[in-house]
Amino acid sequence: MGPSMDDNRPIFVQIAERIEDDIIEGTLLEEAQAPSTTHIAAFYRINPATAAKGVNLLVDEGILYKKRGIGMFVATGARQIAVNKRKEQFYEQYIITMIREAQRLGITTDQLKEMIQKGESN
Amino acid sequence: MTPIIEAKNLTKQYGDVVTVDRVNFKVEENKIYGLLGRNGAGKTTIMHMLTAQQFVSSGEIRVFGELPFENNNVLERICFIKESQKYPDNFTVRDVLDTAADVYRNWDRAYALSLVEKFELPLKRQVKKLSRGMLSAVGIIIGLASRAPLTIFDEPYLGLDAVARQMFYDSLLADYAEYPRTVLLSTHLIDEVSNLLEHVLLIDGGKLLIDEEAEALRGRVYTVSGPKAAVEVFASGRKVLDSQSLGGMIQMTIENGHSDELGQDEAEALGLSVTPVSLQQLCVSYMKRHTVSNKEGK
Numbered sequence: 389m390g391p392s393m394d395d396n397r398p399i400f401v402q403i404a405e406r407i408e409d410d411i412i413e414g415t416l417l418e419e420a421q422a423p424s425t426t427h428i429a430a431f432y433r434i435n436p437a438t439a440a441k442g443v444n445l446l447v448d449e450g451i452l453y454k455k456r457g458i459g460m461f462v463a464t465g466a467r468q469i470a471v472n473k474r475k476e477q478f479y480e481q482y483i484i485t486m487i488r489e490a491q492r493l494g495i496t497t498d499q500l501k502e503m504i505q506k507g508e509s510n
Numbered sequence: 511m512t513p514i515i516e517a518k519n520l521t522k523q524y525g526d527v528v529t530v531d532r533v534n535f536k537v538e539e540n541k542i543y544g545l546l547g548r549n550g551a552g553k554t555t556i557m558h559m560l561t562a563q564q565f566v567s568s569g570e571i572r573v574f575g576e577l578p579f580e581n582n583n584v585l586e587r588i589c590f591i592k593e594s595q596k597y598p599d600n601f602t603v604r605d606v607l608d609t610a611a612d613v614y615r616n617w618d619r620a621y622a623l624s625l626v627e628k629f630e631l632p633l634k635r636q637v638k639k640l641s642r643g644m645l646s647a648v649g650i651i652i653g654l655a656s657r658a659p660l661t662i663f664d665e666p667y668l669g670l671d672a673v674a675r676q677m678f679y680d681s682l683l684a685d686y687a688e689y690p691r692t693v694l695l696s697t698h699l700i701d702e703v704s705n706l707l708e709h710v711l712l713i714d715g716g717k718l719l720i721d722e723e724a725e726a727l728r729g730r731v732y733t734v735s736g737p738k739a740a741v742e743v744f745a746s747g748r749k750v751l752d753s754q755s756l757g758g759m760i761q762m763t764i765e766n767g768h769s770d771e772l773g774q775d776e777a778e779a780l781g782l783s784v785t786p787v788s789l790q791q792l793c794v795s796y797m798k799r800h801t802v803s804n805k806e807g808k
Contacts, residue, residue, distance in 0.1 A: 394786065395728065395788050395789075396728070397728060398728050398729070399725060425687075426688070429687055430683060432705070433679065433706070434706070435705065435706055435708045437708050438708070438724075441725070488779070
């Protein structure tokens with residue numbers, strides 16, 4: 389099938405994330421027109437209703453908005469909303485997981501800080 | 511709103527053999543449904559009953575709110591593409607398409623011809639001289655270009671290679687997006703179609719095992735593997751669909767309960783390895799479990 393989707397999570401969530409990625413990376417600018425659900429469905433080879441659900445998720449979050457009869461557009465301030473959302477996820481996905489693994493291996497907080505600094509200088 | 515299809519205790523019985531056993535489901539308008547299951551599970555029998563090609567033994571099936579038998583009002587709104595559709599011997603591909611144009615009210619001739627080109631079908635060739643894959647392509651073209659309010663594909667791609675099947679899926683999605691209609695797609699190639707489906711119906715041994723939104727099934731089932739004792743602790747009180755062990759290690763296929771959506775996170779926190787399960791694997795686990803419980807019941 390199309391560009392691969394991960395089996396573990398609903399496709400509409402993954403669609404919303406890919407659009408957010410484009411907004412965060414600047415390939416999709418604020419006030420630019422977002423891809424239509426038909427295009428998304430064809431590109432990712434998914435059901436159009438699923439694509440629409442992903443787009444609507446972003447509308448609910450204020451990232452996209454609808455211009456009647458034209459289509460979906462990226463809202464002003466959308467990038468900041470998406471970045472904030474990702475920062476929260478970053479904390480959950482990486483920081484919490486990292487701390488848990490560090491505790492398992494007996495790495496102290498100071499050692500962890502050192503490792504982060506080492507990683508940054510690389 | 512009236513469902514497009516509604517089966518109530520739908521049953522088909524030949525003597526003592528029950529091939530469809532008190533099945534209940536509804537098909538809503540303008541969605542793509544997958545009717546999944548093994549060969550002989552009862553899928554084709556259900557499709558035959560809803561298109562009035564077989565009698566219902568007991569229970570009932572309504573299509574567009576009416577009983578389909580000898581009911582033109584229902585039948586003219588259905589396009590049913592079978593695995594081995596027969597055509598008159600002397601018909602050319604063009605004759606078959608011309609006949610379809612007469613039968614189906616929403617027939618789009620230009621679209622049909624564009625598909626003929628896409629699938630590289632010879633219009634002047636007699637149908638009986640077509641390869642198995644080309645014959646399947648004829649069915650697919652009729653199914654798509656008829657734009658029937660209810661379009662049923664029963665394993666429509668015998669002899670079609672992966673490229674042609676992908677063309678079918680892409681054409682179906684594109685045309686469905688433009689002309690929404692209700693589609694019932696029966697197949698055992700579950701992985702290929704899983705992302706196209708909005709709703710899944712899984713039939714096994716004449717029984718309906720799954721009737722659910724495709725998105726709701728994602729992440730519902732996963733495998734957990736690790737040391738036997740730890741996995742067993744995690745699995746206790748959870749629904750185990752399948753389990754396999756190797757030495758001191760064990761792998762269990764687990765279904766998340768509705769109130770237990772964080773099962774995967776909990777397993778990971780316990781240091782167990784968690785792998786998602788595809789729709790195809792999910793269906794296989796359900797069917798394996800169903801077969802086992804049937805045997806135990808006898």
